[in-house]
Amino acid sequence: xxxxxxxxxxxxxxxxxxxxxxxxxxxxxxxxxxxxxxxxxxxxxxxxxxxxxxxxxxxxxxxxxxxxxxxxxxxxxxxxxxxxxxxxxxxxxxxxxxxxxxxxxxxxxxxxxxxxxxxxxxxxxxxxxxxxxxxxxxxxxxxxxxxxxxxxxxxxxxxxxxxxxxxxxxxxxxxxxxxxxxxxxxxxxxxxx
Numbered sequence: 001x002x003x004x005x006x007x008x009x010x011x012x013x014x015x016x017x018x019x020x021x022x023x024x025x026x027x028x029x030x031x032x033x034x035x036x037x038x039x040x041x042x043x044x045x046x047x048x049x050x051x052x053x054x055x056x057x058x059x060x061x062x063x064x065x066x067x068x069x070x071x072x073x074x075x076x077x078x079x080x081x082x083x084x085x086x087x088x089x090x091x092x093x094x095x096x097x098x099x100x101x102x103x104x105x106x107x108x109x110x111x112x113x114x115x116x117x118x119x120x121x122x123x124x125x126x127x128x129x130x131x132x133x134x135x136x137x138x139x140x141x142x143x144x145x146x147x148x149x150x151x152x153x154x155x156x157x158x159x160x161x162x163x164x165x166x167x168x169x170x171x172x173x174x175x176x177x178x179x180x181x182x183x184x185x186x187x188x189x190x191x192x193x
Contacts, residue, residue, distance in 0.1 A: 049177035049180065050177065052103065052169075056173065059099040060163065060166050060167075060170075063096055063163065065092035066089060066130070069085050070151060073085045073086060074133075074144070074151055104116065111172060115168055115172060119166055125161075126161075129150065133147050
């Protein structure tokens with residue numbers, strides 16, 4: 001302190017200004033680091049978790065369309081409506097496949113990959129039964145009771161199993177986005193402290 005007393009006013013002001021500038025840079029650096037951590041979490045939500053949830057929702061919608069159109073064919077007595085429902089059913093199956101392809105590019109963890117593989121397997125299993133139902137429908141009125149029984153039994157079970165897996169994957173992605181929000185909040189909280 002005695003050293004500062006021997007200095008003139010100009011160097012004292014310069015030293016004080018340098019100290020304030022140094023402290024300002026330190027605070028700015030810490031703030032920038034915390035903002036970077038918050039941005040990383042926000043980026044993960046915007047580029048991974050949310051698109052995954054949206055794509056899985058679309059996947060579920062297409063699965064529901066396939067099942068609904070299968071049941072519509074079972075109830076249809078009109079040949080033209082049946083033909084229209086078959087075409088829409090094929091389109092829905094293709095839309096599901098396209099959504100699966102889009103979702104495969106968003107997978108970001110081994111657990112999510114495992115769920116994706118399980119969904120793929122369950123859907124393939126459902127489509128096997130769906131194909132049998134389609135063939136029974138095409139066989140005509142004589143096979144209508146068998147088609148209904150298969151659609152209400154095994155097809156329904158396999159379809160529900162697929163939906164449960166999709167819902168589990170949606171839950172996994174939702175939990176991931178929640179963790180990112182909590183981490184960003186914690187980073188923001190430590191930046192404010």
